[in-house]
Amino acid sequence: MKLRKLVIGLSLAVGFVATAGAQTTMKINIAIAQNSHQGIAIDTFAKEVESRTGGRYKIETFYSGSLGGERESIESVQLGTQALTFSSTGPVPNFVPDAKILDIPFLFRDKAHARAVLDGPIGQEMLTKFDSKGFKALAWGENGMRNMTNSKRAINAPEDLKGLKMRTMENPVHVAAYKGLGIVTTPMAFPEVFTALQQGTVDGQENPLSVIMAAKLDQVQKHLSLTGHVYSPAIFLMNKATFDKLSAADKQAFLEAAKVAVKANRARVDEDDAKGVAYLRGKGMNVVENLDKAKFVATLAPVYAEFEKQFGKANMDKIRNYK
Ligand code: EAX
Numbered sequence: 104m105k106l107r108k109l110v111i112g113l114s115l116a117v118g119f120v121a122t123a124g125a126q127t128t129m130k131i132n133i134a135i136a137q138n139s140h141q142g143i144a145i146d147t148f149a150k151e152v153e154s155r156t157g158g159r160y161k162i163e164t165f166y167s168g169s170l171g172g173e174r175e176s177i178e179s180v181q182l183g184t185q186a187l188t189f190s191s192t193g194p195v196p197n198f199v200p201d202a203k204i205l206d207i208p209f210l211f212r213d214k215a216h217a218r219a220v221l222d223g224p225i226g227q228e229m230l231t232k233f234d235s236k237g238f239k240a241l242a243w244g245e246n247g248m249r250n251m252t253n254s255k256r257a258i259n260a261p262e263d264l265k266g267l268k269m270r271t272m273e274n275p276v277h278v279a280a281y282k283g284l285g286i287v288t289t290p291m292a293f294p295e296v297f298t299a300l301q302q303g304t305v306d307g308q309e310n311p312l313s314v315i316m317a318a319k320l321d322q323v324q325k326h327l328s329l330t331g332h333v334y335s336p337a338i339f340l341m342n343k344a345t346f347d348k349l350s351a352a353d354k355q356a357f358l359e360a361a362k363v364a365v366k367a368n369r370a371r372v373d374e375d376d377a378k379g380v381a382y383l384r385g386k387g388m389n390v391v392e393n394l395d396k397a398k399f400v401a402t403l404a405p406v407y408a409e410f411e412k413q414f415g416k417a418n419m420d421k422i423r424n425y426k
Pocket of ligand 1: 246272314
């Protein structure tokens with residue numbers, strides 16, 4: 104009898120110790136390299152969560168699409184097979200249609216305007232739209248102002264885009280807009296892009312300088328034009344049920360960790376934008392800097408008319424005119 108009591112006592116002690124020191128591990132991933140504006144986002148997030156929860160939560164970080172592309176990862180978070188992801192909002196409209204309005208070309212004047220909208224009432228209200236779709240959107244991050252690259256010719260004006268085969272994100276607003284510019288569009292997950300450009304399956308793609316540098320696209324693209332045609336938000340997404348199981352204090356810890364991470368993410372984008380043109384010219388790219396963006400907007404007029412019907416001109420103006 105004594106032995107039985109001893110065994111039960113020991114097993115309870117072990118259980119207690121395990122519980123006391125129990126650590127829950129969660130995965131987060133990105134589609135691009137660790138040495139990037141997105142890598143710094145999830146590395147900072149991981150460090151902040153562990154320190155703010157006293158080590159009770161460990162965030163395992165994965166890079167370069169090793170757990171899948173952005174759309175696939177967002178789907179895994181929605182299903183709960185992956186706890187977290189940090190993604191551009193490219194594929195988001197497939198899960199949260201309300202977010203589509205953010206992807207309209209030339210909607211945002213610049214990064215400062217976009218950050219103000221996302222951190223303000225419009226963006227914060229948009230985050231709540233993710234709840235009913237199985238996500239807790241922890242915070243808006245930043246991918247950056249998207250620019251066009253290709254291997255065929257310099258893009259100085261919209262007519263130079265006609266007939267160009269460009270990879271696009273899996274985003275219906277982008278596809279409609281780029282078709283409106285005469286581009287032949289090929290939606291594709293980012294991890295496939297470098298090879299597609301290398302093999303000439305597509306002539307070009309469009310991405311922020313941060314992504315172009317992180318993915319070394321200068322090795323497979325000759326021409327870069329600073330079109331700044333779309334502001335590309337990023338976002339910290341967590342499986343909603345997993346978030347809801349956290350204590351109130353741990354929920355706060357995850358939210359604050361995301362905020363600190365976004366500060367580092369945006370600072371890295373600013374750094375990349377400051378040095379990106381010189382860096383990519385140094386790598387042999389031909390860079391067109393001063394484009395007349397009004398010409399691109401004018402060419403998009405018919406598509407814009409459609410967008411105003413779809414999203415409501417008032418809703419678009421609310422964002423466009425936000426100060
Ligand atoms: O988030 O798919 C894209 O072009 C994204 O900008 C890239 O995955 C970084």
